[in-house]
Amino acid sequence: MRRFFQSSPFRFIHVWRRNQLVWQKLALPSILGNLADPLLYMLGLGYGLGKVLPSINGNSYLVFLAGGVICSSTMMSASFESMYSAFSRMQIQRTWEAIINTPVDLNDVILGELTWAASKSLLSGAAVLLVAALLGATQSPLCLLILPLIALTGLVFAGLGLMITAWAPNYDFFMYYFTLAITPMMMMCGVFFPVDQLPLPVQTFAQLLPLTHAVAMTRPLLDGQWPSHALLHVLVLCGYAGVSYALCRRWLQQRLLK
Amino acid sequence: MSLLSLKGVHKSYGSHIVLQGIDIELKAGECFGLLGPNGAGKTTTLRLALGLTHPQAGSIHLMGHDVLTHARLARQQVGVVAQTDNLDPDFTLRENLLVYGRYFDISRQILEARIPGLLDFAGLSARADERIQSLSGGMKRRLTLARALINDPQIVFLDEPTTGLDPQARHLIWDRLRQLTQNGKSLLLTTHFMEEAERLCDRIAIIDQGKIITEGSPQQLIRDHIEPQVVELYGEGAAAWAHAKAARLCERFELTGGTVFCYANDAKALLCELNRGDFTPGLRFLLRPASLEDVFLKLTGRDLRD
Numbered sequence: 001m002r003r004f005f006q007s008s009p010f011r012f013i014h015v016w017r018r019n020q021l022v023w024q025k026l027a028l029p030s031i032l033g034n035l036a037d038p039l040l041y042m043l044g045l046g047y048g049l050g051k052v053l054p055s056i057n058g059n060s061y062l063v064f065l066a067g068g069v070i071c072s073s074t075m076m077s078a079s080f081e082s083m084y085s086a087f088s089r090m091q092i093q094r095t096w097e098a099i100i101n102t103p104v105d106l107n108d109v110i111l112g113e114l115t116w117a118a119s120k121s122l123l124s125g126a127a128v129l130l131v132a133a134l135l136g137a138t139q140s141p142l143c144l145l146i147l148p149l150i151a152l153t154g155l156v157f158a159g160l161g162l163m164i165t166a167w168a169p170n171y172d173f174f175m176y177y178f179t180l181a182i183t184p185m186m187m188m189c190g191v192f193f194p195v196d197q198l199p200l201p202v203q204t205f206a207q208l209l210p211l212t213h214a215v216a217m218t219r220p221l222l223d224g225q226w227p228s229h230a231l232l233h234v235l236v237l238c239g240y241a242g243v244s245y246a247l248c249r250r251w252l253q254q255r256l257l258k
Numbered sequence: 259m260s261l262l263s264l265k266g267v268h269k270s271y272g273s274h275i276v277l278q279g280i281d282i283e284l285k286a287g288e289c290f291g292l293l294g295p296n297g298a299g300k301t302t303t304l305r306l307a308l309g310l311t312h313p314q315a316g317s318i319h320l321m322g323h324d325v326l327t328h329a330r331l332a333r334q335q336v337g338v339v340a341q342t343d344n345l346d347p348d349f350t351l352r353e354n355l356l357v358y359g360r361y362f363d364i365s366r367q368i369l370e371a372r373i374p375g376l377l378d379f380a381g382l383s384a385r386a387d388e389r390i391q392s393l394s395g396g397m398k399r400r401l402t403l404a405r406a407l408i409n410d411p412q413i414v415f416l417d418e419p420t421t422g423l424d425p426q427a428r429h430l431i432w433d434r435l436r437q438l439t440q441n442g443k444s445l446l447l448t449t450h451f452m453e454e455a456e457r458l459c460d461r462i463a464i465i466d467q468g469k470i471i472t473e474g475s476p477q478q479l480i481r482d483h484i485e486p487q488v489v490e491l492y493g494e495g496a497a498a499w500a501h502a503k504a505a506r507l508c509e510r511f512e513l514t515g516g517t518v519f520c521y522a523n524d525a526k527a528l529l530c531e532l533n534r535g536d537f538t539p540g541l542r543f544l545l546r547p548a549s550l551e552d553v554f555l556k557l558t559g560r561d562l563r564d
Contacts, residue, residue, distance in 0.1 A: 098346075
């Protein structure tokens with residue numbers, strides 16, 4: 001077993017565990033933040049704005065919003081971890097440099113960072129799901145399928161985030177990505193209102209974005225229904241995860257192993 | 259057995275040539291110093307040896323493994339102290355060693371047995387459970403050195419191990435490095451402190467503009483390249499005096515800023531002349547034996563490397 005572990009691609013777990021140990025020291029405020037943020041969002045927007053809105057597909061706005069916020073929280077959490085935190089480990093603290101001087105190589109570091117960011121975002125998405133359940137937004141056991149889905153969504157945004165990190169000269173660089181990618185996705189991918197409210201060309205464009213597919217899966221699952229085009233949505237997310245992994249790996253190798 | 263061997267290694271980035279045909283052979287138990295001005299290719303050589311970047315030509319073997327194909331296996335048996343501190347600031351001293359040991363797939367049981375000894379080696383046992391932030395620069399270096407020993411390596415790479423440390427901290431690091439070589443570890447260190455190289459290294463290679471320009475023990479290099487006695491002249495009129503007299507009284511002399519370095523096989527005549535007392539009153543002088551620094555400056559020149 002031990003031999004298998006040594007020669008296998010599982011060395012990335014050491015990197016995951018390193019990040020986990022750091023997180024563990026600050027776990028309480030982190031978990032409180034995971035719970036408080038979405039709670040405020042859903043209470044504020046869901047109850048406040050929901051009062052003046054008609055029901056959507058027979059559900060209250062709060063239920064509609066919960067499906068979106070689960071995904072957007074996951075996206076945010078994975079993005080922050082794979083950009084600001086990973087950049088600080090790569091560039092400021094030189095943690096990666098210390099690690100790749102050992103038998104753990106850069107690819108292990110990347111896999112460790114991706115799975116760690118995905119784990120953190122899973123926690124973040126799960127916290128919103130819990131809040132949603134407590135507020136009565138879901139009763140169906142199908143909603144448990146949201147957990148693997150947000151893990152995959154986290155992997156997607158971790159990969160995209162590390163792609164940006166690979167090119168980042170400093171922290172300010174991440175603002176471009178937030179302004180040009182994250183914020184538009186918040187608006188276009190069905191988090192706050194249905195995608196079909198958008199002009200047709202924008203709707204078509206939104207279908208190319210990963211967050212759209214995560215939301216399109218989450219919302220029906222929360223409502224206890226099997227999503228239409230489930231396979232397509234999952235394949236798009238898998239595609240994003242695979243391509244972003246390949247690209248961030250290539251670019252980080254160019255940056256750090258030259 | 260050769261612990262590390264580089265043969266005919268070429269490395270360039272685009273049109274910028276960093277190394278042009280480097281050969282290095284490191285034997286068990288020795289401390290080998292790689293000396294060179296900034297940008298000479300010292301750090302690149304270490305990175306190549308660890309398999310963190312690949313050469314355009316040449317072969318590199320570390321601990322019997324070809325690093326082009328088996329760098330992981332090689333690194334399993336090597337310790338590294340990087341130039342800039344890269345300890346984990348979020349962890350305690352003990353956790354730093356524990357987490358680093360896991361990267362080598364060392365079991366927790368073995369790590370817990372090893373860590374007290376390493377903290378003791380670093381002189382930091384009393385602070386085992388403090389965070390890294392509370393440590394001074396010298397303490398961080400010592401902990402980094404202890405961390406590099408967590409896998410009980412046969413060879414330790416040190417990239418400018420005492421840069422930025424005060425003299426007390428530097429001497430403590432030197433003491434620890436000597437302790438390591440006494441215990442049979444091999445060291446490969448880069449430095450631009452000649453004193454460090456002279457005190458620690460059994461063998462030195464001076465590297466400049468991508469080539470090894472000379473190699474040997476510090477004493478041998480001083481013998482081979484430089485006159486044994488040096489007289490330094492400072493103060494007003496030093497240059498004028500040197501031009502008038504030094505050329506006649508010593509083998510050669512060099513002018514740097516306001517200081518004159520006179521190199522002599524026998525400085526008696528020169529000192530005699532200086533002691534006659536009829537020279538410019540502002541002139542001061544100092545006699546010292548030739549050092550590695552004189553060799554280094556002779557071979558790499560006195561121009562700034564920026």
